[in-house]
Amino acid sequence: MKYILLIFALFFSACSIKNYEHTQTKIITIKSPKIKFSDVGYLRNSDKSIELELFMAGKSIEKITVNHLICTSEGCMSKSGFNKDYLNTAYPDDIMQNMLLSHVIYDGKNITKTADGFEQHIRDEDVDIVYRVNSHALYFKDRKNGIIFNIKDIDE
Incomplete structure (x- = not known):
């Protein structure tokens, strides 16, 4: 009987609601x-995961959750699988997580500090990236692959 209760507890805890420590409303532009x-x-x-929920006309149209896997409405996949399907295979596995957290990408390659953030310019045979982060916005543009992420505070 103990084992049955343990199995039920584990099964139903996987479906429990996640409590996030920080929730921010943003204006988001994504082109991929x-x-x-x-x-x-x-x-x-939270300290364990990140969730980006996209709304159009007040209705949730997509939810992207990042922890050890990246989950979308189409299912969960590895970070490299997400890059292959949604972004570009040349990107490092942690690029989506780092962008959503406004952290440096490509291990801080070509970073330039600015008054309230930083910029990175990354160019090689696969990418031509401009990445800017400040206290109110994040801007990512890969000219070579036509990918844009722009996330900014709603009151800016």
């Missing part, structure tokens, strides 16, 4: 091979 979006979204994070 699989997602074209520009509207309001919620960026939620």
Whole structure:
């Protein structure tokens, strides 16, 4: 009987609601091979995961959750699988997580500190990236692959 209760507890705890420590309303623009979006979204994070929920006309249209896997409405996949399907295979596995947290990408390659953030310019045979982060916004553009991420505070 103990084992049955333990199995039920484990099974139902996997479906429990996640409590995020920080929730921010943002204006989000995404242009990638699989997602074209520009509207309001919620960026939620805890120490274990990050969630980006995209809304259009007040209705949730996509939810992207990042922890050890990246989950979308199409299912969960590895970070490299997400890059292959949604971004570009040349990107490092942690690029989506780092962008959503406004952290440096490519291990801080070519970083330049600015008054309230930083910039990175990364160019090689696969990418031509401009990445800017400040206290109110994040801007990522890969000219070579036509990918744009722009996340900014709603009151800016």
